[in-house]
Amino acid sequence: MHINPSLFILAHPPCQIVWNYENHTQHELELDYSTRLAQLTSDPTLFDKHNPIDIDLLEAGILIAEPKKPLDWKWDSLSKIFHIGTKNIPCETVPQNVTEWAKLYLEHCNEVLESPAPPAKIKPDLSKLIFLSPCSWEDLQDVSLAQTLVDRRTSRSFSEESISLKQVSTLLYLTLGYLNERPFVPGADQPEALGARRSSPSGGGLNACDGYLYVRNVEGLKAGVYAYYPDKHALSLIGPLPAEPLGLLLSGQHFINALPFGLFLTSRFDKLWWKYEHSRTYRMAFIEVGHVSQVFLMVATGLGLDTWLTGALTDCKVEQLLGLKESPEQPLFFVGCGRGDGQVHCEALRALANTQDITP
Known part of the structure; x- marks a missing residue:
């Protein structure tokens, strides 16, 4: 078993957030899950198919059965997270023709305009x-x-x-x-x-x-x-x-x-x-x-x-x-x-x- 390399972890008391920046999913880990993940990060061979936490981590994609080929990335990890994490706009429905696109776009604009716009600059004297x-x-x-x-x-x-x-x-x-x-x-x-x-x-x-x-x-x-x-x-x-x-x-x-x-x-x-x-x-x-x-x-x-x-x-x-x-x-x-x-x-x-x- 292997740790998914497309993860970063945020401290969000009282939990930790594990963020898969490649597929835009987030998981909130309580203490027992965070502790177990730390153990498996230190030694992935500790994976136990009878441990319900291990199975949950596997099903969530935090653990993976086969290793991923590392990306030949020449910059630092932060730039890698930014680039990969902003790929592929998430959308529930991909329009299949221009008529569908127009309908969805207009619905989106109307939905946006129903919410208050951010305030303008502070009005000057x-x-x-x-x-x-x-x-x-x-x-x-x-x-x-x-x-x-x-x-x-x-x-x-x-x-x-x-x-x-x-x-x-x-x-x-x-x-x-x-x-x-x-x-x-x-x-x-x-x-x-x-x-x-x-x-x-x-x-x-x-x-x-x-x-x-x-x-x-x-x-x-x-x-x-x-x-x-x-x-x-x-x-x-x-x-x-x-x-x-x-x-x-x-x-x-x-x-x-x-x-x-x-x-x-x-x-x-x-x-x-x-x-x-x-x-x-x-x-x-x-x-x-x-x-x-x-x-x-x-x-x-x-x-x-x-x-x-x-x-x-x-x-x-x-x-x-x-x-x-x-x-x-x-x-x-x-x-x-x-x-x-x-x-x-x-x-x-x-x-x-x-x-x-x-x-x-």
Whole structure:
């Protein structure tokens, strides 16, 4: 007899939860079952076909008769659990044709809308909102999409030169704003509550991605951290910049400290779970942030700015800075732009590399 390798155990007093992440099943173990499982983990040959606990563990798939061929997984166990555990969307009925799919989808949407939606951001004091100017197309009207794709590159060498509030406004509107150019047309498949449209796709039309500005050197805007309200195309000051440099918020990447402006991208996990109550939805949070970040990088490139991006956040510090500690909204990514020499590597790394004999 063998222990199923696709298990992890959670302490859930007064019991333990054994979770089979491959087939999405969970079992609650009382003390006698937990004790017996520990014994069999230490020595599977102790399996006794006359022991009712052993038989229950076998029937639950916690024990298996034949060993499983180990998966050749090159990363750590946590990434393995995440990947395998979010495969194969669990559903009671798989539609066999488009008519069945439409019926089930509409039933699901109606069921979701019967439950209260997660609350919106805390409503700001309107008198303190900074309303941004409408998006200006003049700096982008002659920009070629193909050329922008070619020109986009990651830079790690920025100057102290500021960028304009007009550029920030354009970047925010085209990246996260609810586009006035795409008016909502109500229909049976799209309730008004989910009618806002951005330039990038969003899972379930939920627009679960939000943005927070890190402003260091923007003309006409006080240095600080701001929340962006896409429905109003407006900013609300959260607080001043921290005393520590930006690099300490981004896992020590200090070459970025001169960056004049950046955007922390977050995901509202509660919004996603409201419509899609299964773990695979967590994948969609990162995919949506990826869509949004690419739009930011393309617009910034089209505006003639150098760009940078990272997923290496010092999460606890960023959560504290944005006021999201222990919140269902969490920071996932950072994008920034400014002006510099366009070098892929920072000056310190180039200087160090030049002193060493580096061979491919």
